[in-house]
Amino acid sequence: YFVGIIILPTVREMEGREGESEGGTSTATTIRRLEIEITEKRRVIKREQAQLQLLEQELEKARLQASKEAVIASQCVDEWGKPTQWDDTAHEVLKGVFKKKTFRLHQLEAIRAHLSGEDVFLVMPTGGGKSLCFQLPAVMPGHALTVVISPLLALMQDQVYQLDLVNVLAATLSSADDEYEKRRVFDHLRSMSNKGKQAPSPFLLYLTPEMVVKSKELLAALEAVYKAGNLSCIAIDEAHCVSTWGHEFRPDYRTVGQRVRSLFSSTPVICLTATATFDVIRDVASSMGLGQHRQGGGKKMATFRSAFDRPNLFFDVRYKPQSNKDQLNALLQTVQDCTEKFGSSCSGIIYCLSVKDVEGVAVHLREHDVQAVEYHAKMEVGARKRNFELWMKGHVRVVVATIAFGMGINKEDVRFVIHTTPARSISNYYQEAR
Known part of the structure; x- marks a missing residue:
């Protein structure tokens, strides 16, 4: 008679073999994933290099112009x-x-x-x-x-x-x-x-x-x-x-x-x-x-x-909160930061996109002891002129305005220009900010 004897592995040995199998599979998966990522990165780099070449050509044309x-x-x-x-x-x-x-x-x-x-x-x-x-x-x-x-x-x-x-x-x-x-x-x-x-x-x-x-x-x-x-x-x-x-x-x-x-x-x-x-x-x-x-x-x-470099200007981008209340408080804090930096007698301009925003911001600033006036196209001419003169003569520190107030205003003590929303164009922003 032949007696077959099967020797079963222990539980610990079984766990070890399963780990080896899983480890092999995991390693192969990792290799495949990395190969795919590298291939994709190479595609991106090739595309970026082509775009870079185009930009360099445009730059050369611009320099020639x-x-x-x-x-x-x-x-x-x-x-x-x-x-x-x-x-x-x-x-x-x-x-x-x-x-x-x-x-x-x-x-x-x-x-x-x-x-x-x-x-x-x-x-x-x-x-x-x-x-x-x-x-x-x-x-x-x-x-x-x-x-x-x-x-x-x-x-x-x-x-x-x-x-x-x-x-x-x-x-x-x-x-x-x-x-x-x-x-x-x-x-x-x-x-x-x-x-x-x-x-x-x-x-x-x-x-x-x-x-x-x-x-x-x-x-x-x-x-x-x-x-x-x-x-x-x-x-x-x-x-x-x-x-x-x-x-x-x-x-x-x-x-x-x-x-x-x-x-x-x-x-x-x-x-x-x-x-x-x-x-x-x-x-x-x-x-x-x-x-x-x-x-x-x-x-x-x-x-x-003339040259357009203005080394005296500093641009700062700040986080804008979600709620209107938090936005107004953040804006107030920005004005206070500017006052602390440049002195209490400095002047500033705050640009808003809508008349409603102009009025809301001006009211909020006044409620917190910041001398501010509005300026927008829907105001009566006399009121606009009066507010403009108050700001120009230094009787108020801040004018809150739409684009009705804008290009080329000459006031030597202006120390900050704040945009609460993006300007309508890069050219507009350039004019208003400088």
């Missing part, structure tokens, strides 16, 4: 970097009227080109001193009316306020002005249209593009001044708005650019902006016929560009 622009700008700087017959008077007006000791970068060159009768396109960062390039020539001997076309009432009011401080005659004319103010301006224009009398005193008139396009009375008054030989200059502020390439395209801006050139063809034009690519400059120049206002044409437009 920038070098072309620099050549054009440097040629104008070289051409107008030499002394002219107007230099002594320009320096006298700078010190005597505007209380400044020296010109900033490219200001004198742009003024020289402008006084010679050239069309000028000036691209400078916000706060770079663009406005002086038409304001100073406007008050020099022999100049009468300077028309300034500007997109925002707040910006117009700010510049008129600044000119009033140095005793330069200036006014705004818009649909928001009352009848008395309008009649006063039209009476002054009428006095400037009389030929053969004593030369009128310098006067700067700030207009919205809509006013120029839609007011037949205004155009008739300006034509009379032009025919009398007293329309000295037309300044187009925020000139990128004239271009279809510019952000926040405004049809009336495009129209007004073409209209002023067709009606006042011999009056030199100066265009100013802090936001203009080379394409925008070319489009504006083509639209308005810049450089061709003299009989026979052929004159070149003088273009000046």
Whole structure:
């Protein structure tokens, strides 16, 4: 007889063998997973390398374009970097009227080109001193009316306020002005249209593009001044708005650019902006016929560009809580942080996207002893003007506003600009933040 004997493994031995089997399976799975991940990473790297190559090509093109622009700008700087017959008077007006000791970068060159009768396109960062390039020539001997076309009432009011401080005659004319103010301006224009009398005193008139396009009375008054030989200059502020390439395209801006050139063809034009690519400059120049206002044409437009690096600015992104209450408290804390850092007398601007948010933020700040006022397009003109002046004169520290308050406001003690929501575009953010 054969007796088969089966020796069964112990429980411990069984557990060990199961572990070996599972370990082998686990290792194989790990290897397979890693192989798949590595293959996918290689695909991603290859795709990223292709995108990187495209970006490097775009960068090279942009650098080439920038070098072309620099050549054009440097040629104008070289051409107008030499002394002219107007230099002594320009320096006298700078010190005597505007209380400044020296010109900033490219200001004198742009003024020289402008006084010679050239069309000028000036691209400078916000706060770079663009406005002086038409304001100073406007008050020099022999100049009468300077028309300034500007997109925002707040910006117009700010510049008129600044000119009033140095005793330069200036006014705004818009649909928001009352009848008395309008009649006063039209009476002054009428006095400037009389030929053969004593030369009128310098006067700067700030207009919205809509006013120029839609007011037949205004155009008739300006034509009379032009025919009398007293329309000295037309300044187009925020000139990128004239271009279809510019952000926040405004049809009336495009129209007004073409209209002023067709009606006042011999009056030199100066265009100013802090936001203009080379394409925008070319489009504006083509639209308005810049450089061709003299009989026979052929004159070149003088273009000046300044550096845009602002090392004094610091950008900070902060977490925005979910609830409205927490958002308001976080905003209050940010304002308090700025006050602690820059001092209790510093000024600031807070941008909101809606009128409702503007009012809510302003109320919350006032409830916590922060002097704040609102500014938005739905306010009555008188209330807007009053709040603007309170902020400008330092009676309140913070203005909470929509984009109705914006580009190019000149206030030296502004130490913070807060956006509670993203701006409508990168260009808008650039203008508002700087």
